[in-house]
Amino acid sequence: MKSIYFLGCTIGDVVLTFIIYGLVAVVLKHRYWIRSFNFRSFVIVLLMAGLFAFVAEWVAIELNFWSYNEKMLIVPVLEVGLSPFLAIVVNPILSFIITHKIISTRDTR
Template identity: 30%
Template sequence: MELEAQQPRHADRHRCVAAGVKPAPTVNPILPLLPPRRLHCTGGDVLIALTCLAIALITVGHRNWPRRAFRSVAAVTVVLGVGYTIFSEWLNIVVRQSWAYSERMPVVPVIDTGVTPLLQWLVVPLVALWLAHRTAQRDPVIPAAS
């Protein structure tokens, strides 16, 4: 029954092409260069980073961040990101065995985590947080409304 429901759409698509009507795109028109799997992984990385930053801001942040408590927020964010990365790599490679590193991927021996994921969680957050701190230092302080 479900197969019959799909056949007319398939036939309509062929009729549209035969009539010279351009069918709906089958790729993501917004991000055509990013395959769905990479988009999924990038979105996951963004959510992990935002979660780590939120936890850091809640636990050690200051209301005038990034002008104040910058180092402590940056440290907690990076430690949480690296910790999650090590856990996630272990879970997906050792426990679930859902994928494996290429033989070309250098691995940190003690933790068996790839160098690239670790560097990603060290470099990208630190650069982003540094840029936020630098921008905040240059911008004038806007007083809070009374």
């Protein structure tokens, strides 16, 4: 049964990554912003991912989807778990950086 739970979390992370991509596209007014991934788009992704990470963790805790044990490191001020917070922030950023590198390499051929 745990594998279904982890599958759901993984699908949720993928959906959040797509949502973040779409919102960055709206903010930058450029559907293919990933082609020119730069510091500005990085900061926008970082801010959006951080906001989504906080809200997702806060909602999950408030709705008792899960709880933290005494070993979980907590992000000060935000009061959410460090590892789930970082996962939601780092995964989209890495995905976008890798995608940008692949696109850039392909375009130079």
